[in-house]
Amino acid sequence: MIVIQRINHKLRERVSIPAGALTFASLGVLLSSPPAASPSNIMLLSNLVRLPLLFVSGIFVPIEQMPAWAGWVAPLSPLSYAGSLIRAAYGAVPYFPVWLCFLMLFLFTTVMFVASCRFHRMYRAKGL
Numbered sequence: 001m002i003v004i005q006r007i008n009h010k011l012r013e014r015v016s017i018p019a020g021a022l023t024f025a026s027l028g029v030l031l032s033s034p035p036a037a038s039p040s041n042i043m044l045l046s047n048l049v050r051l052p053l054l055f056v057s058g059i060f061v062p063i064e065q066m067p068a069w070a071g072w073v074a075p076l077s078p079l080s081y082a083g084s085l086i087r088a089a090y091g092a093v094p095y096f097p098v099w100l101c102f103l104m105l106f107l108f109t110t111v112m113f114v115a116s117c118r119f120h121r122m123y124r125a126k127g128l
Contacts, residue, residue: 012088020081030116031046033116057074057079081104085101
């Protein structure tokens with residue numbers, strides 16, 4: 001039984017970090033899709049999106065201890081699910097169930113990647 005748990009933790013460990021990285025790579029592609037005159041415009045947009053996601057994700061303050069409004073916003077952040085999955089991989093109690101974390105990371109990745117492909121096509125068709 002202990003051997004199976006160790007294997008399960010190692011598998012989660014090897015899958016959880018790449019799953020979160022893939023999700024945030026698709027977020028980066030999405031944020032870089034609008035045309036900009038300079039990179040600083042995209043960096044402004046990136047910080048405007050990433051920093052609120054970082055602070056409501058439960059990385060710094062556990063979701064249980066956040067104000068009520070932040071508890072409602074936390075499930076909208078992909079980092080909440082990635083952090084919960086990484087906690088589970090290292091043996092801590094996750095805030096969300098592991099299956100939900102994988103499902104939500106897959107959904108976030110898919111939606112952001114499809115949206116970025118559409119934006120890239122739309123802007124390329126306009127010649128921007």
